[in-house]
Amino acid sequence: MAAETKKSGFSSKLGLIMATAGSAVGLGNIWKFPYIAGENGGGAFLIIYLACVILFGLPLMMTELFIGKQSGKSAFGAFRELRNNSRWQWLSWLCMITSFLIMGFYFVVTGWCFHYLVAAVGHVFKDLTTAQLTLHFDDFIANRPEVLGYSILAVIFTAAVLWFDVNKGIERLSKILMPLLLIMMFLMAGRVLMLDGSNTGMEFFFHADFSKLDTRTILSALGQCFFSLSIGMGALITYGAYMPKTQNIAATSLQVAVLDTLVAVLAGLIIFPAVFAFGFNPAEGPELVFVVLPAIFEKMSFAWFSSILFFSLLCVAAVTSTISLMEVAVAFISEATAKNKHPLDRRKSVLVVMAVVVVSMAACIYFPVVFKGFDTVSSCVLMPLNAFAMALFVGWFLPKADIRQGIVHSPIVAKELGKTEKWRHNLANVYIQIVRYIVPLAIIAIFLNGLGIW
Numbered sequence: 450m451a452a453e454t455k456k457s458g459f460s461s462k463l464g465l466i467m468a469t470a471g472s473a474v475g476l477g478n479i480w481k482f483p484y485i486a487g488e489n490g491g492g493a494f495l496i497i498y499l500a501c502v503i504l505f506g507l508p509l510m511m512t513e514l515f516i517g518k519q520s521g522k523s524a525f526g527a528f529r530e531l532r533n534n535s536r537w538q539w540l541s542w543l544c545m546i547t548s549f550l551i552m553g554f555y556f557v558v559t560g561w562c563f564h565y566l567v568a569a570v571g572h573v574f575k576d577l578t579t580a581q582l583t584l585h586f587d588d589f590i591a592n593r594p595e596v597l598g599y600s601i602l603a604v605i606f607t608a609a610v611l612w613f614d615v616n617k618g619i620e621r622l623s624k625i626l627m628p629l630l631l632i633m634m635f636l637m638a639g640r641v642l643m644l645d646g647s648n649t650g651m652e653f654f655f656h657a658d659f660s661k662l663d664t665r666t667i668l669s670a671l672g673q674c675f676f677s678l679s680i681g682m683g684a685l686i687t688y689g690a691y692m693p694k695t696q697n698i699a700a701t702s703l704q705v706a707v708l709d710t711l712v713a714v715l716a717g718l719i720i721f722p723a724v725f726a727f728g729f730n731p732a733e734g735p736e737l738v739f740v741v742l743p744a745i746f747e748k749m750s751f752a753w754f755s756s757i758l759f760f761s762l763l764c765v766a767a768v769t770s771t772i773s774l775m776e777v778a779v780a781f782i783s784e785a786t787a788k789n790k791h792p793l794d795r796r797k798s799v800l801v802v803m804a805v806v807v808v809s810m811a812a813c814i815y816f817p818v819v820f821k822g823f824d825t826v827s828s829c830v831l832m833p834l835n836a837f838a839m840a841l842f843v844g845w846f847l848p849k850a851d852i853r854q855g856i857v858h859s860p861i862v863a864k865e866l867g868k869t870e871k872w873r874h875n876l877a878n879v880y881i882q883i884v885r886y887i888v889p890l891a892i893i894a895i896f897l898n899g900l901g902i903w
């Protein structure tokens with residue numbers, strides 16, 4: 450239903466790519482990637498992460514977009530539509546639960562970004578030492594009502610976009626802001642690399658010391674890859690449903706994955722050299738970027754202007770991601786209740802979702818174990834599990850001819866194909882083998898390994 454009312458959602462192929470990229474590029478790249486890489490030893494993590502993007506990220510993005518494009522439905526109705534029965538409905542439920550868990554902590558961190566934007570406007574970081582910057586963060590976090598206030602602000606912004614259905618506006622906005630974010634990050638990386646002592650950071654980020662790897666690192670890298678590419682929660686199913694039928698899923702996924710990875714690596718290139726140059730600890734944890742970034746701006750020309758610009762871009766990047774998170778839950782509720790006596794329309798669903806999110810945010814803010822728990826359970830358990838199920842669903846339960854047609858427009862009949870068609874046909878076959886065997890088996894192996902069983 451959402452798919453029908455929102456068929457007009459994206460005006461062009463580029464619009465869809467930008468929206469998908471907007472969902473992917475967010476706090477996962479700029480906040481989470483550096484701190485997880487820092488906690489897992491830097492270089493070795495980077496290599497495993499890149500391997501995960503190629504082996505799992507790309508095929509699974511294609512899988513979700515395909516499910517959406519083929520069914521024209523959101524995560525609620527897609528599995529049902531494609532199989533003509535409701536045996537896979539549990540997977541829709543898992544997607545919705547995952548979306549609530551992620552929203553619980555993601556909105557809190559988006560709230561942190563809003564606070565830092567306000568602080569940047571007030572230029573409160575001027576002349577603060579490393580220790581004082583850490584103290585600023587700790588003081589802010591300790592003021593829980595204030596954190597809750599900023600997080601609620603983030604929820605309201607996101608809900609407003611879904612409420613007024615202004616996807617077109619977002620699309621136009623991200624076409625401008627995304628390139629601006631990239632330019633800004635290149636400039637920051639350039640400045641940081643000129644700092645004394647930045648070499649140690651480069652060494653940390655690019656030198657792979659596999660001796661420090663433990664079994665959890667691989668699971669962390671896998672979870673981070675899913676999180677960063679917005680995989681394993683059905684968000685991309687919804688976006689796939691808006692896809693023009695002529696759009697090539699493989700090409701779209703490749704473009705988004707490359708852009709997303711570029712932003713994550715750039716974030717690492719900014720954070721790690723600065724961490725070592727200023728004497729921070731790379732394994733600082735979730736506050737890492739928030740204490741390091743303000744220190745960087747003070748070294749840049751136009752410090753005040755640069756910090757405001759960057760934190761504004763970060764807030765926008767975060768909100769284009771929260772939109773895709775919230776959309777899954779909103780579409781689920783409005784579609785699930787559509788046949789009820791008292792159906793919840795889109796707007797009522799937005800209100801219900803807001804209420805639940807505010808409660809889970811408060812839990813994350815007042816109980817740090819809840820924050821950590823939501824994060825770990827969603828990234829390391831639910832998203833891999835959902836992705837595993839989706840790979841099996843497409844690989845084993847959908848007709849191969851539809852898959853070839855859907856992902857690369859390869860003609861159904863393989864005989865007498867032209868050269869480029871042959872190439873596309875083979876690519877689709879490789880994809881099918883990957884989602885049938887490699888992805889499911891590898892996810893099982895990583896799970897058992899992470900649990901210490903194997």
Ligand code: TRP
Binds near residue numbers: 475675678680770
């Ligand atoms: N990918 C986003 C980021 O990196 C977060 C996100 C948005 C997400 N939508 C998602 C993660 C759906 C998992 C599933 O910040």
